[in-house]
Amino acid sequence: MAALSAGLEQAGALAVEYSFSVLGAVILLIAGFIVAGVVERAAYRGLSGVRGFDETLKKFLSKTARYGVLIITVVAVLAQFGVQTASILAALGAAGLAIGLALQGTLQNIAAGIMLLVLRPFRVGEYVDAGSVSGTIVEIGLFATELKTIDGLFVLAPNSELWNSPVTNYTRNALRRADVTIGIGYGDDIDLAQTTLAGLIDSDERVLSEPAPTTFVSELGDSAVAVTARYWTKTPDWFQTKLDVTKAAKLAFDDKGISIPFPQRDVHLIGQDKD
Known part of the structure; x- marks a missing residue:
């Protein structure tokens, strides 16, 4: 007890x-x-x-x-x-x-995702090129980033791959420069070609007056003299403006009789004396 x-x-x-x-x-x-x-x-x-x-x-x-x-x-x-x-x-x-x-690889993606979200080399809606990956940013996650390619494909890229590659952001800056280069024949009037190109870009409202547009001879090629028009536009207008200026230059050169030659090559035959 x-x-x-x-x-x-x-x-x-x-x-x-x-x-x-x-x-x-x-x-x-x-x-x-x-x-x-x-x-x-x-x-x-x-x-x-x-x-x-x-x-x-x-x-x-x-x-x-x-x-x-x-x-x-x-x-x-x-x-x-x-x-x-x-x-x-x-x-x-x-x-x-x-x-x-x-989970070393997974944690590396998380760390890269945090750095991408903090430093913001790209944002949703921007078009980027990073190593082997390019497209418009759809979503930035902690593990991977979703992109949409220019032809509408879905791409899911690991954040570590994007973080460890140089990133080219095509839409971040407000202004972009464009070069339209057209080859003319060696016998054509270079000054007339430059004046024609200058008139085209000056008449386009999307081309900015500052920095001032310019035209110049950029190369003496094997088959043609390269005449270049250089100008600046707002980034959203860059692609369509370049397409329009290129088409208008072709039509204007045809109208003024300025040729755009095909690639040419001179072949010299050296004969042998017969006994």
């Missing part, structure tokens, strides 16, 4: 002790979830106040802050029951290292 009484007393003491531990753990969990939600919303609002900050990155960072608070909460709850938190942190560190090694 004495042993039973002592056992009951010890069990009662443990029950009281663990009741407080369980109660403290429940309070910590509730408080942790509340604080995690507050931190997530505060981080999102704070990042939203930064002008031009990407929506995907705002959600990612605010969720990261939330999970960080939850991890701290779980560690604190386990400490309530006498678990050594140092060993937990060491285990989490080892697990994180193992996961990082296993």
Whole structure:
């Protein structure tokens, strides 16, 4: 009976002790979830106040802050029951290292995605060329970027590939320069060709007056003299303006009798004297 009484007393003491531990753990969990939600919303609002900050990155960072608070909460709850938190942190560190090694390529894409969202070498709707990938940006994700090629194809490029390649953005700057080069015959009037080209680009309202357009002889080729018109337009007008100027130059040269020769090659035959 004495042993039973002592056992009951010890069990009662443990029950009281663990009741407080369980109660403290429940309070910590509730408080942790509340604080995690507050931190997530505060981080999102704070990042939203930064002008031009990407929506995907705002959600990612605010969720990261939330999970960080939850991890701290779980560690604190386990400490309530006498678990050594140092060993937990060491285990989490080892697990994180193992996961990082296993998902090295994926984490590299995430890191590249964050850098792309922060530095913004391209935005949605811009046409870019990055290594073997080119097209209009449709969506920038944390793992990959979606593009649409000029002929309407779907391309999903890993962020690490885009980040590790030089990026040429064709639509970022407001103005673009264009060169229209046309070859004329060696017997044609060069001044007339330049004057004709100059008149064409001066009469086009899409061609900017500053920087001033110019025409010049750019090359003396094997079969033709290359006459170039150089001008600047707004970026959205660049492609169609170049097409229109090229067509108008062909029609104007035909009207003025300026030839656009086919490739030619002179062949000299050297005969041998017969005995």
